[in-house]
Amino acid sequence: MSAPAPAAAATPAAPPAKSKKLLIIIISAVVLVLAIGGGVAAWVVSSRAPVEGEEEDAETSKQAEPAVPPTFLPMENMVANLADPGGDRFVQIGITLELADDKTAEQVKKYLPSIRSGILLLVSQRTSAELLQIEGKQKLAADILKEVSRPLGYGAPADSSRASRSRKKDEAEKPAQENPVRRVLFASFIIQ
Numbered sequence: 001m002s003a004p005a006p007a008a009a010a011t012p013a014a015p016p017a018k019s020k021k022l023l024i025i026i027i028s029a030v031v032l033v034l035a036i037g038g039g040v041a042a043w044v045v046s047s048r049a050p051v052e053g054e055e056e057d058a059e060t061s062k063q064a065e066p067a068v069p070p071t072f073l074p075m076e077n078m079v080a081n082l083a084d085p086g087g088d089r090f091v092q093i094g095i096t097l098e099l100a101d102d103k104t105a106e107q108v109k110k111y112l113p114s115i116r117s118g119i120l121l122l123v124s125q126r127t128s129a130e131l132l133q134i135e136g137k138q139k140l141a142a143d144i145l146k147e148v149s150r151p152l153g154y155g156a157p158a159d160s161s162r163a164s165r166s167r168k169k170d171e172a173e174k175p176a177q178e179n180p181v182r183r184v185l186f187a188s189f190i191i192q
Helices: 004-048 053-065 101-108 111-124 128-133 135-153 162-166
Strands: 069-074 080-082 090-099 181-191
Touching: 053 069, 069 101, 069 181, 080 111, 090 111, 101 111, 101 135, 111 135, 128 181, 135 181
Parallel strands: none
Antiparallel strands: 069 090, 080 090, 090 181
16 A cells, blocks of 8 residues: 555645745736836836935026016117227127016116216227127126116115215115116127
């Protein structure tokens, strides 16, 4: 009777081998589903929340973006003699002002003759060598920005000139960060 014993032992051993294969397949499928789910979850989270460095950039860009698109006010081209020796050099410039809104554009238009005069005085103090350099143009743009802002009461530097003394003493200068005159853009710049 020793022959039937090995056959009986071989029969119960076969089902555990099949259940191990089935168990491995089930575990593999669960791991695969979890890996795909984790990847999808990571993608969703990364697309919603910015990365650490990007978080500051997103906040900065929100602050930098104006709520209202800017208004551009082109000015007539101006021609001025330059301060070069001999006085034979001149400049023709076209300026466009970037303003906060239409209301500011209307205010600037009221003071346009005074602003144009101030700009011509600023330009006529420069030399061609100075204006041929990018730094000279940037300095001129900054000075023009101050000149345009002055009649509106923004960012005018304190000085003892007759114009500043003639201003009313109770008229307080507004802080530069509220200045509705945002930038001075050169539409044309010709030196001859």
